[in-house]
Amino acid sequence: MFYPDQTSAGFLHARDEHFINVRYVIKKKLLGNRFKEAHPKGLPQKIDQVTGIHASVANFFNNESHLKKLLIGTPNILDSLKSKFQTPKEKASVKLLVRYDTFIDKKDTTTFRFYNAYHLAENLRQHTCVYCNRLYTQTIITENREFVARPTFDHWFPKGDYPLLALSFYNLVPSCSVCNSSIKGSTALSLSKIFHPYLKHQHPRDQMDFRFSFDLEDHTKAEGKLIANNVFSQQSIDTMRLAEMYSVHAEEIRELIYLKKAYSESYLHSLRSILKTPVSNEEIYRLAFGVYVDDDLLYQRPLSKLKKDILTELGLIG
Known part of the structure; x- marks a missing residue:
């Protein structure tokens, strides 16, 4: 959201x-x-x-x-x-x-x-x-x-x-x-309880604050989960059924865990060295993992927050 x-x-x-x-x-x-x-x-x-x-x-x-x-x-x-x-x-x-x-x-x-x-x-x-x-x-x-x-x-x-x-x-x-x-659908909602993209409440407890995580490091069995950091976020996640919708994306999470094992820091440095033009760390991560690092750009690609949060937890994004 x-x-x-x-x-x-x-x-x-x-x-x-x-x-x-x-x-x-x-x-x-x-x-x-x-x-x-x-x-x-x-x-x-x-x-x-x-x-x-x-x-x-x-x-x-x-x-x-x-x-x-x-x-x-x-x-x-x-x-x-x-x-x-x-x-x-x-x-x-x-x-x-x-x-x-x-x-x-x-x-x-x-x-x-x-x-x-x-x-x-x-x-x-x-x-x-x-x-x-x-x-x-x-x-x-x-x-x-x-x-x-x-x-x-x-x-x-x-x-x-x-x-x-x-x-x-x-x-x-x-x-x-x-x-x-x-x-x-046509469900009537309350602005004070549920996320509206054009209304950011002043107090952090009434703003969207959540992250994606996973429960196993075995990339063949890992399942994703959403962790809400306040009641407002949990209510919004439940209303929009995000947990259920993202349950079908376990394969993407398993692939990221596998990439963690396959891609070392030396690989990322090697990727930078073989490119013909200078690239930033953000561009390297986008080339390697298909993900934006900047929060303001996450909206540009599907599943970008999921991927960034998982890669951050895996230690591939600082």
């Missing part, structure tokens, strides 16, 4: 692009021709006004401060907004304005033709699932802008229960389909 860098230029660009474009769609649906702002990308775009919107819902979406909190407010702000508009008429109005189904429809040629889930995924550039780090979640768009593949977006606050948050940036977590659909 990773906390993405929310201060990076790429992340901030993804957030701002999401706000600008989704706000435009919602405003056009709500106000129609009365909304005079130009299209954010300068394109001619017809978006029909939606009629019959409940007054309280219309007032909320017409308020720029409320709309900004909804679309790019922090997870804590979304938690305070999630239960608004619970009457049937209010919910129906919200669903007319906040349409996740059209946002993910790559064939849509009207509402979100210029900005959809593929654009958000492309801007975020999340290489692996933030929950499990087992599978790639890269976005594939051809040179002709043909949409091929992207990560699924987990609604941390389930959109079925809280349709108001269906297009909120911090409620759209790029993840693999296993974590999103098979594991988490």
Whole structure:
């Protein structure tokens, strides 16, 4: 489970692009021709006004401060907004304005033709699932802008229960389909008890802190295990079923233990000497073991935290 860098230029660009474009769609649906702002990308775009919107819902979406909190407010702000508009008429109005189904429809040629889930995924550039780090979640768009593949977006606050948050940036977590659909699904969770990738609590006891380990040095029999260093981490691991999912990766752990026996320090020095260009220790380890040493880069390859933790315990990474 990773906390993405929310201060990076790429992340901030993804957030701002999401706000600008989704706000435009919602405003056009709500106000129609009365909304005079130009299209954010300068394109001619017809978006029909939606009629019959409940007054309280219309007032909320017409308020720029409320709309900004909804679309790019922090997870804590979304938690305070999630239960608004619970009457049937209010919910129906919200669903007319906040349409996740059209946002993910790559064939849509009207509402979100210029900005959809593929654009958000492309801007975020999340290489692996933030929950499990087992599978790639890269976005594939051809040179002709043909949409091929992207990560699924987990609604941390389930959109079925809280349709108001269906297009909120911090409620759209790029993840693999296993974590999103098979594991988490529409389960309602508590921010104070379970990991949210965009919410790093101030106290260390409420942050993700765990490591992978193993219980035998015999590489033919070794089994992996997860060691949580606080209750918050253990609850998050249990909820996302990480132990069960990683139980199928015993073979990778056994291979690393075998490599420990096969690769001596002299081998690593020899590998450096035969390469034609100077390489750092991090590059040597990546070439030998396929693993990043820098914690900030672990998200780039599947199973990277597993491999780093095991190699550290084996003494191959200091």
